[in-house]
């Protein structure tokens with residue numbers, strides 16, 4: 372799109388029109404747009420979308436805009452300014468988020484601020500939209516022989532919806548806090564929602580899915596949670612498995628971008644929920660400390676995430 376057309380299509384005051392070129396100049400340098408000139412109209416600069424801006428489009432099937440809205444929300448940015456204070460205090464269990472807002476993140480989004488809560492669910496929906504589609508397209512084998520599945524901390528059920536549709540014989544349960552699943556209904560007969568606290572008890576199944584759960588908690592809490600998982604999959608003499616989708620920090624393919632994403636998430640988890648991203652050794656320690664015997668890591672999405680199968 373030529374610059375003049377871009378300016379004409381934006382809802383801005385005419386007095387601000389000349390600033391658009393300066394904004395586009397830096398957004399082009401940072402890869403959000405690229406410039407493409409037209410030989411027939413050499414005097415006017417033209418901009419095109421890049422992969423980075425394409426996923427911001429509302430009608431893109433994997434639009435990530437809700438995710439960026441949450442990350443950049445002032446209420447979720449303010450805790451970053453508490454890092455300096457946080458470093459000086461001895462209370463290791465309190466996140467910079469709690470230092471800022473006086474309550475843990477989960478309480479804040481489920482009870483105190485439903486607007487941020489809805490924004491957060493939309494953010495996770497956009498993330499799970501991409502990941503669930505990659506999963507059923509390329510890694511279907513992980514679910515082979517699984518007759519029942521519980522998505523632990525499954526939020527509004529985006530992962531479960533895609534899996535339940537792809538495996539009509541599988542019984543899928545979305546398990547999350549009562550406030551989160553209240554009033555939700557599945558889109559097929561083989562899925563339902565159950566409310567509860569995963570640190571108390573998890574419904575029994577052949578397999579449990581935990582996407583973006585363990586990185587929310589410290590090691591002690593993770594071991595507690597994984598022990599509950601083991602109970603849930605070793606019912607009736609059967610031995611099931613836990614399927615984790617999370618980050619495994621590492622840079623084996625040498626891609627600086629994916630490492631940067633992993634480390635940025637590590638900071639985000641620290642600041643918001645007192646969680647962390649783990650490397651393979653740290654993951655293995657968690658599994659063996661909770662009574663599991665074996666695991667397999669499968670990198671997905673250019674190693675930005677991994678699929679980890681954990682066996683009792």
Ligand SMILES: C[S@@+](CC[C@H](N)C(=O)[O-])C[C@H]1O[C@@H](n2cnc3c(N)ncnc32)[C@H](O)[C@@H]1O
Pocket residue numbers: 477495496498499523524525526527529546547548551567568569570581582583584587
């Ligand atoms: C980062 S979100 C991940 C959501 C979903 N798995 C996904 O990846 O789209 C973490 C989820 O854990 C849920 N959660 C937090 N504490 C929980 C608890 N004690 N019991 C069950 N779910 C909990 C939250 O409500 C939230 O939906």
Ligand SMILES: C/C=C/c1ccc(O)c(OC)c1
Pocket residue numbers: 438441442494498583584586587639643644
């Ligand atoms: C702004 C994003 C916040 C966030 C909080 C907790 C999570 O587990 C998470 O997983 C991708 C994202």
